[in-house]
Amino acid sequence: MSIPFPAIDPIALSIGPIAIRWYGISYVLGILLGLYWMKKVTKTGPAFKPITAQSIDQFLSLAIIGIVVGGRLGHVFFYTPSLLVTAPLKIVYVWEGGMSFHGGLIGLILATAWHCKKSSTSFFAFADLLACTAPIGLFFGRIANFINGELYGRLTDVPWAVVFPYGGPGTRHPSQIYEALLEGVVLFIVINMASKKPFFTRNPGRLGGLFLINYGLARSFVELFREPDVHLGYFFSFFTMGQMLSLPLILAGAYFLTRKSSPG
Template sequence: MLPFAIPYPSIDPVAVQLGPVAIRWYALAYIVGILLGWWYSRRLVSNDRIWGRVPRPTPLEMDDFILYATVGIVIGGRVGYVFFYNPGYYLYHPVEALQVWKGGMSFHGGFLGSMVAMWLFQRGREFSLWSLFDIFTASATFGLFFGRVANFINAELWGRTSDVPWAMVFPTGGPDPRHPSQLYEAALEGVLLFVVLRLLTHRGAWLQKPGFVAGAFTAGYGLARIFVEHFREPDAHLGYLWNVVTMGQILSLPMVVIGGGVMLYAARRR
């Protein structure tokens, strides 16, 4: 171990213990992220200036949508993890696929699940599905930030071995110092992406081009994830695919292409 490696700040993953009931930081991260996203989405739809004449949901409709979004994120995130990252294991242990409290969620699966939730919610309503997509993605960075911080608290999804001054020795990562890649992701996916989307919604009036903000989020997340995967240790049971790329990079590349295409389509559409 290098002499300047930073010891991991041991944090109990259980935030509150109430008798036999344990409330984990990971669960609180999901709850806080969803609640803040809900609060921010209500502020977005209440701001007439940034929407112009574009129809959008009402704050009360966003209150109803939060249930759809939560179910889509949780079910999609779990199903995505099972099928994208460890299908062989869960094929022989199907009951464990239902044990969400043991961990194992996929952003890409949660993203697909939330898209299904948006489609189900928007049917028969007067606003565009693209506008709902814009609102959801502009608010999703809260959940990304707190989710990555929770990964850090759980000492999971750590980075590759490194000799940078801020490398840490994680209790589950062996004796070598590693990149705190969870914090890299929190900074890029949670903070930087929020700032970019905030500029698009409030300074560039891009909510008046339905779909543009959603495309920017999709492409921006894909780029951030592809970049951070260079510092993040691949899943042990997957490793490098074709000895070159990780599963996270493969799943994120289509997001960059599709997100860029959606931005171009939205910008050119009358």
């Protein structure tokens, strides 16, 4: 028993030689809705009052560059390092797909640090604001992964298993949907509920730490159902690359969650 894979063309719209893909649309939706939510949170959350709408608008272009460049370079260095030797020009072929969340996160952190230094804004307060927003982009990104039929799960016989177009004839876990729910919906609820609790707003950086811990745990859990990259396989006969990259996030999150410092 399985659920038929929805016949959705990865290309949402074609205008002459220009193809607009659902993956690109997911990035646009994530950024626009994230921008809206950031401004909304600053109006309702007392911890974010010092962050102005103007500061958020100024940050937008830096965030896009950080996410795209970091995500692409992360994919190359973490998952396809052979491109550095065999086809280095393909590193910039973003339209062909291949983005890494962990790389995108590093790029976003660097963009945030640059913006906060230029605008004299608290880095940790801004990171907390981003933590409230990031699950929105994660949700749409994972839905786009499902539409593309990529990053599918391992073979299974659960009733909701799916036969993916590029995953062979076997039925597989729709791991992209698992990630959309855990990293997107659940994480959004957890972080935004926590943003109303004094413990998490008393020290800037705690919400960011909570996000890193919960993302790392959610990603590591779903990796148990997700097909590992064929060319990478398992590390130490068990761990996937996604789990290996998530461990530093959990450790960093624990540090930010427990650190004691004055706001700034």
